[in-house]
Amino acid sequence: MFNERIYNFSAGPSMLPLPVLEKAASEITNYNGSGMSVMEMSHRSRAYQEVFDGTKALFREVLSVPDTHEILFMQGGATGQFAAVAMNLIGSTGKADYAVTGNFSGLAAREARKYGQVHLAADTSERKHTAIPRQDELELSPDAAYLHYCANNTIYGTEWDYTPKAGCPVVADMSSNILSKPVDIAGHGLIYAGVQKNMAPAGMAAVIIDKSLAGHELPCTPTILSYKTMIDKDSMYNTPPTFNIYLLGLTLQWVKERGGVRGMEELRELRSSILYDFLDNSKLFSGCADRSARSKMNVTFRTADPDLDASFVKEAAARGLVSLGGHRIVGGMRASIYNAMPVEGVRRLVEFMAKFESEHKI
Numbered sequence: 001m002f003n004e005r006i007y008n009f010s011a012g013p014s015m016l017p018l019p020v021l022e023k024a025a026s027e028i029t030n031y032n033g034s035g036m037s038v039m040e041m042s043h044r045s046r047a048y049q050e051v052f053d054g055t056k057a058l059f060r061e062v063l064s065v066p067d068t069h070e071i072l073f074m075q076g077g078a079t080g081q082f083a084a085v086a087m088n089l090i091g092s093t094g095k096a097d098y099a100v101t102g103n104f105s106g107l108a109a110r111e112a113r114k115y116g117q118v119h120l121a122a123d124t125s126e127r128k129h130t131a132i133p134r135q136d137e138l139e140l141s142p143d144a145a146y147l148h149y150c151a152n153n154t155i156y157g158t159e160w161d162y163t164p165k166a167g168c169p170v171v172a173d174m175s176s177n178i179l180s181k182p183v184d185i186a187g188h189g190l191i192y193a194g195v196q197k198n199m200a201p202a203g204m205a206a207v208i209i210d211k212s213l214a215g216h217e218l219p220c221t222p223t224i225l226s227y228k229t230m231i232d233k234d235s236m237y238n239t240p241p242t243f244n245i246y247l248l249g250l251t252l253q254w255v256k257e258r259g260g261v262r263g264m265e266e267l268r269e270l271r272s273s274i275l276y277d278f279l280d281n282s283k284l285f286s287g288c289a290d291r292s293a294r295s296k297m298n299v300t301f302r303t304a305d306p307d308l309d310a311s312f313v314k315e316a317a318a319r320g321l322v323s324l325g326g327h328r329i330v331g332g333m334r335a336s337i338y339n340a341m342p343v344e345g346v347r348r349l350v351e352f353m354a355k356f357e358s359e360h361k362i
Ligand SMILES: Cc1ncc(COP(=O)(O)O)c(C=O)c1O
Pocket: 011, 012, 076, 077, 078, 079, 080, 104, 150, 152, 153, 154, 155, 173, 174, 175, 176, 194, 195, 203
């Protein structure tokens, strides 16, 4: 039992900024003098429309989204977008390129195969997804409707440090690194992100779409997944996830007050360098990803002994450093250090790693 907040290294849902949670708590029964919670408000009410418009405007401002692109809030998480992207975009040529660099890009490719022909522009599975392909390693098709990649591989702890270029629109899954650094929006036809890591409670995806790409969906596309419908109805074709959108607004305000995405980028450099510097000097722990592909959001590492890994995760949890176990596919450890993780949390983790290492000399 903990009586205070602990350092939660979960990959998602993950920590939200404390001031965001406190603000939401203070308004939970009476939002802005309305006499009701945001959760209880009609999504068609003026009060809620203000919440919605405010979140959207902040999103545009914080990520510098140009007018060519629309911002959508959709249900079904990032997985819903695996289907939506294919159903809406593959129709123009019937083919799409997918760079598979981890679990979620593999799932996205598998989903797209239901709706058209998928060509793997890259597949790092033979290297156990420890690497990210360079631009000149991508095998791009001349007739792909789009190129899909996953900007940060949450499970394997790798991250693209560039926006891939292709002769077609580029689509990115940014679920686990959105809002952590400036994004080249114009270089993308579409960006989507499940919100439960860096933005808000689970259950929603934020989508940034070049408006010119909408309106060509396959006839079988459910209305709720049609980008054209969602653009025309301003994400309110049906009842939107009202509370998520409100909370996202609070998180965006928090990001803005801390220097925006540039401020977040400085912090992610600091947090990740503390951890990687330790790993690079450790005799017990080693990082899992290739150095050139290391993620600054999900740091994966292990010892040489799975039993020792399990003891580490258990002992860390007893000290209030929780959810450090690696994903069940890969084992080992993973520290997810999104925007809301205080630098102090990473320092405490490294202190504990040093102590653990001194007690388990090899
Ligand atoms: C990069 C990435 N894409 C997609 C997903 C799936 O997200 P959701 O559970 O919102 O469908 C995840 C979930 O962890 C993820 O990390």
